[in-house]
Amino acid sequence: MGIQFEDVSYAYKGFKVNYDAIGHITFDIKPKDEFIAIVGHTGSGKSTLVQHMNALLLPSKGHVVIFGHVLPPKKSEKINYLRQKVGLVFQFPEYQLFEETILKDIMFGPKNFKSTEQEAMEKAKRAAQKVGIDENLYEQSPFRISGGQMRRVAVAGILAMEPDILVLDEPTRGLDPQGRKDLMAIFQDIHEKEHKTIIMITHDMDLVAQYAKRVMVLDNGTLVYDGPKERLFEHPHFEEFHLDMPTPLKILKHLEKEIGLPYKPHYDYPSLLQYLKEVSHE
Ligand SMILES: Nc1ncnc2c1ncn2[C@@H]1O[C@H](COP(=O)(O)OP(=O)(O)OP(=O)(O)O)[C@@H](O)[C@H]1O
Ligand SMILES: [Mg+2]
Known part of the structure; x- marks a missing residue:
């Protein structure tokens, strides 16, 4: 009952006529206890794929089922609540941030999902603290901070909604080594203590090896491997996946x-x- 893809294809309008950004993708992700890395070349369709997981994109063909709900063919109010159940941190945090201050930005999600102002503030402060955003940044504009800090704010905004499944599109990109470690420790902690399913896109194979249990490899919009991490690195055709060891x-x-x-x-x-x-x- 987590996330199911049944023969899903997606074509951007006007994008390479008759060519799907992702094609014929089928898998099943459990609602708890999974730690999945999604890897593959630039342009292989990773971001397109995960944007289906909280209905930001709807499939051109096939079906996406999230917590038992088949996504409707058109966007509607009904799918909004899925955004709270499956929290997606964008690849480019500046696309996700828009409020005047950092604190307001992090509060936006909980407020939108029925928390009172007071509750939203508490959730936001807890999330900010978790990702290491200093209190004296709360009133600053989210657009006047560094790329690494922006990413932390974007992550905090999603954590504050307390989603069941966390989807992270290159969450450690632009962070320094310590920042990368800190953030990965947070995700690992959420995964181990709260048993939440984490789905993470990354180009960093060391992170895949260290944290993921299951790996999905995309190549040119196709899912060419989906299985345990251990089997991936011993795969006889590993070289054909064009991944670093x-x-x-x-x-x-x-x-x-x-x-x-x-x-x-x-x-x-x-x-x-x-x-x-x-x-x-x-
Ligand atoms: N908004 C868009 N309009 C048209 N085509 C797009 C759009 N976004 C992505 N594409 C195309 O769809 C394909 C898959 O892109 P996607 O962003 O999903 O790849 P990715 O694996 O996330 O790449 P990266 O590792 O660079 O983030 C690419 O060929 C890309 O050019
Ligand atoms: Mg991407």
């Missing part, structure tokens, strides 16, 4: 080739280090 796996493959260290997959630095310590004591 995550750094810990690159290191392990290199060590196997150069010094014959038995290859065992490890997806983040601490577990890679642990493995190296173990073998060096043998």
